[in-house]
Amino acid sequence: MVISPNTLVILAGTTALGICCGLVGALMLLRRRALLSDALAHATLPGVCIAFLLSGSRSTIVLGVGALISALIGAALVSWLPRFSRVRRDSATACILGILFGAGIALSAIIQRSGPGAAAAGLDSLLLGRAAGMLRSEAMLLGGCALVMSLLVLVLRKELLVSCFDPLFGRCSGQATGALDLLQTALLAGTVVLALPAVGVVLTAALVVIPPAAARFWTDRFDSLLRISALLGAVSGMLGTAISSGHPELPAGPVIVLSATSFFILSLLIAPKRGLIARKLRSSARKQQREVRRILHALLLASEQDLHSLSTDQIVAGSVSASPRALEQAIIDGFIERQGDRLQLKPLGSERARRARKSQEIWREWLTSEAAIDRDLIDLDEEDIEKLLPLELVRSLENSIELRKTTT
Structure with a gap:
């Protein structure tokens, strides 16, 4: 033309x-x-x-x-x-x-x-x-x-x-x-x-x-x-x-x-x-990460109660209510292993679960001492805690948690 x-x-x-x-x-x-x-x-x-x-x-x-x-x-x-x-x-x-x-x-x-x-x-x-x-x-x-x-x-x-x-x-x-x-x-x-x-x-x-x-x-x-x-x-x-x-x-x-x-x-x-697609993907990824954390936390509690493993039904249909996709992701990441119908933590998963629990304890400790907070920040990954809070404050909160545990 x-x-x-x-x-x-x-x-x-x-x-x-x-x-x-x-x-x-x-x-x-x-x-x-x-x-x-x-x-x-x-x-x-x-x-x-x-x-x-x-x-x-x-x-x-x-x-x-x-x-x-x-x-x-x-x-x-x-x-x-x-x-x-x-x-x-x-x-x-x-x-x-x-x-x-x-x-x-x-x-x-x-x-x-x-x-x-x-x-x-x-x-x-x-x-x-x-x-x-x-x-x-x-x-x-x-x-x-x-x-x-x-x-x-x-x-x-x-x-x-x-x-x-x-x-x-x-x-x-x-x-x-x-x-x-x-x-x-x-x-x-x-x-x-x-x-x-x-x-x-x-x-x-x-x-x-x-x-x-x-x-x-x-x-x-x-x-x-x-x-x-x-x-x-x-x-x-x-x-x-x-x-x-x-x-x-x-x-x-x-x-x-x-x-x-x-x-x-x-x-x-x-x-x-x-973009809507990127936001949806991030939302799905965060949801899956939360489910993986719940799986690791449940298996960690079971191991501390001398229950070294849980069944797949307990994870998917029980109180954890995790999706099969999150369960497969935890296996792929090397956090847990499957033996028949039983699931148990691997050393990497145990370390990750303990770190996540410690970070959540630090976070709750900080929330109790702060009146003004953004509610969008309540549900955080363990890696986010150290990014948001100064290292000195994290150490101080850890000491407060340990002191409270020793006095109870």
Whole structure:
């Protein structure tokens, strides 16, 4: 398939837009303001309509200025309404979104009915975008502005990092946190305005939110989040535009968002740390480890009571209630041996069971002396005890346990 020069320019523009959406969206995600992009996207519609009514022009610059002013007004209203009323921020966002979008739809209907020339304005294309129909100059303007805003985020990434995670520290260290907050809002408004011709009012928020949400599955680092989010946004824009150019019946905006959604679903499933598959595997592994510990503990108690072995039924169906898979794993690891239907500890298993019991005793001793604990840390492997507690504290707890045993 031969790609026309105009399509290449549009492809470059939507790729740059994806990078910008990924970077700015990551900042909004970290500040828990992701849905603000949805409110600003819907708030641009009345600005576009008013700009057309006042100028009578379909110029991208004219309509973009109107959209930007309207988006900034929407951002100001979302910020001010919770300060001067009892309305919470999420409620304020929903109110402003509905009011301004409703006003935009009403103005758009008036424009479409005002005459053939007005109907030709095609403002309804802003609802789903028209990336494939952009002019070369429009695509170049979109890509250039997107790259400038992306560079601004990268240059100020350290200041923005502090603003996202600890604005109080930034204020104490002399940073203009108020100006940075306004800058982030302006960047979001600008990104939303740039995305309108490509993906439209309805889907702009998706392009801003989905890439950083997908990137969050892969990393805990700020710089890595920016890189991955920008990469996913760029690939989504490039892939969606390429598919749309090959299939003119498919609008580019929805295809771009669907491309981003596919990356999100893939990240949700296969991310090595937060992916559903990895979490399920870790959960299964931890469950099996707990069952192996119960098996070893039961056999250790039996050996201390002069019962050198237990039957398989006692382990699987008895009080231990261990799965056959955990039993086989304990045999493979060399902790226990099977003699017919009887199971008994091997030296390695006995050592492991005693170490696990000692670690649990230390852990319980520490829990009794600490009031504030994380309940998620109660069930730990014996190796985790020494990682969580200082060595001196472990030794002190061991002495306390031994002293209590000698006095009872």
